Amino acid sequence: xxxxxxxxxxxxxxxxxxxxxxxxxxxxxxxxxxxxxxxxxxxxxxxxxxxxxxxxxxxxxxxxxxxxxxxxxxxxxxxxxxxxxxxxxxxxxxxxxxxxxxxxxxxxxxxxxxxxxxxxxxxxxxxxxxxxxxxxxxxxxxxxxxxxxxxxxxxxxxxxxxxxxxxxxxxxxxxxxxxxxxxxxxxxx
Amino acid sequence: xxxxxxxxxxxxxxxxxxxxxxxxxxxxxxxxxxxxxxxxxxxxxxxxxxxxxxxxxxxxxxxxxxxxxxxxxxxxxxxxxxxxxxxxxxxxxxxxxxxxxxxxxxxxxxxxxxxxxxxxxxxxxxxxxxxxxxxxxxxxxxxxxxxxxxxxxxxxxxxxxxxxxxxxxxxxxxxxxxxxxxxxxxxxxxxxxxx
Numbered sequence: 001x002x003x004x005x006x007x008x009x010x011x012x013x014x015x016x017x018x019x020x021x022x023x024x025x026x027x028x029x030x031x032x033x034x035x036x037x038x039x040x041x042x043x044x045x046x047x048x049x050x051x052x053x054x055x056x057x058x059x060x061x062x063x064x065x066x067x068x069x070x071x072x073x074x075x076x077x078x079x080x081x082x083x084x085x086x087x088x089x090x091x092x093x094x095x096x097x098x099x100x101x102x103x104x105x106x107x108x109x110x111x112x113x114x115x116x117x118x119x120x121x122x123x124x125x126x127x128x129x130x131x132x133x134x135x136x137x138x139x140x141x142x143x144x145x146x147x148x149x150x151x152x153x154x155x156x157x158x159x160x161x162x163x164x165x166x167x168x169x170x171x172x173x174x175x176x177x178x179x180x181x182x183x184x185x186x187x188x189x
Numbered sequence: 190x191x192x193x194x195x196x197x198x199x200x201x202x203x204x205x206x207x208x209x210x211x212x213x214x215x216x217x218x219x220x221x222x223x224x225x226x227x228x229x230x231x232x233x234x235x236x237x238x239x240x241x242x243x244x245x246x247x248x249x250x251x252x253x254x255x256x257x258x259x260x261x262x263x264x265x266x267x268x269x270x271x272x273x274x275x276x277x278x279x280x281x282x283x284x285x286x287x288x289x290x291x292x293x294x295x296x297x298x299x300x301x302x303x304x305x306x307x308x309x310x311x312x313x314x315x316x317x318x319x320x321x322x323x324x325x326x327x328x329x330x331x332x333x334x335x336x337x338x339x340x341x342x343x344x345x346x347x348x349x350x351x352x353x354x355x356x357x358x359x360x361x362x363x364x365x366x367x368x369x370x371x372x373x374x375x376x377x378x379x380x381x382x383x384x
Contacts, residue, residue, distance in 0.1 A: 020248035025239050030246040037248065112238040113231070132232050133239035137216055153223055160228045 006048045006057070012041055015058050018134065019065055025133045026069045026125070028118035036072065040065045055143050062134070062144045066126055073122070116166045117159075123147075124159030131156055 016037065023036035043064050051060055114133075117125055123145070130141045142149045214222070224232065361369070 017243075017248045021239065021243045024242055024246055033246065034249075112242060113235050114238055114242065117235070128235065132235040135236070138219060153219065157223050157228075160224065160231050163231055164228070 004053075006051060008045050008048050011044070011048075011057055015061055016041065018058065019061055022062065022065060022129055022134050023069070025114045025117070025129050026065070027072070028115060032072065036065060036068055039068050043068070056140075059136075059140055059144050062130065062136075063146075066144065069126075070122060113163065116163055116170075119166060120159055120162055123151075124155045124162060127152055127155035128159045128163075 019040055020033060020037040023040070024030060024033040027033045027036055040061060044061060051057065117128055120128070126145060127141060130136045130144060131138075136144070138149055138152055141152045145152065220229065220232065
């Protein structure tokens with residue numbers, strides 16, 4: 001039995017904000033988040049007819065987003081390695097610094113825990129995003145990540161442990177994380 | 190998927206929650222079973238940070254998505270053109286392959302046969318050629334094979350007035366001709382040469 005036809009416009013209106021939020025915490029910066037979210041829905045618009053209705057639509061969208069994120073990280077990693085080689089080869093070259101407003105946004109991002117999460121392995125990072133940013137259920141996370149439920153729980157546990165270790169190595173503790181302005185600080189005690 | 194429960198991590202729970210059936214547990218219960226207090230604190234902080242970042246960087250739908258949504262490609266027309274193209278490409282490839290095979294068969298089938306050795310067309314020529322080949326070595330060798338040469342020149346009965354025939358001598362090499370000449374001179378034979 002074929003799934004009912006999808007209203008692409010309506011689905012985009014309904015799910016764009018949540019996909020953008022997930023892209024934001026996944027990518028670690030707002031420019032990549034915009035690109036990721038846009039590309040997710042472009043893929044959706046082009047291939048929505050392939051949706052077979054075995055899962056809910058938003059889990060299917062998260063699956064597209066995670067695949068795109070994985071691909072972008074691989075590309076960035078290769079590009080970074082190439083740039084590193086070029087940088088080391090040309091120490092006298094005049095390398096430009098990022099613009100001032102970009103530096104402000106990056107520091108804003110660095111105030112959040114998600115900046116540390118971005119350094120975790122893919123499996124742990126994605127599990128943490130889906131659970132604590134998107135508030136998805138464990139079964140839904142297993143469906144999106146296409147792994148057993150036990151694996152999801154393991155990744156979440158080890159992801160948080162690794163996150164704590166990263167912060168300890170950086171000399172930070174959760175009690176000393178700078179708070180955002182106007183943020184409720186009760187949970188930080 | 191099995192994984193080891195023997196960890197060096199001090200925070201590892203005493204029980205094995207990862208393998209427990211969770212059908213009766215809520216997600217919050219699972220979090221509490223899995224995570225210690227400080228890890229739960231991390232989890233809460235992550236949720237709060239995500240909400241804050243979303244407020245800092247709200248989602249704005251770019252125009253590209255709008256135009257992509259409004260295009261509305263027809264589902265019915267998506268796959269058939271691709272299938273037709275595949276069949277057409279397959280038919281073209283098969284036809285080209287058949288044509289090439291046919292051309293090859295015709296070309297190589299109609300090509301004239303490579304001519305054999307000039308003295309291979311007749312029994313006499315073959316036998317004479319063998320003898321001449323021996324004589325290529327030099328005059329000295331022809332003397333040892335003279336008898337074979339005599340026998341090979343003419344398998345037909347030799348009549349007194351019918352000299353033996355050596356055919357295809359036009360392609361003989363210099364040493365061959367020289368050896369033949371010497372033979373003829375020495376043996377005082379009468380032969381008929383056709384060049």
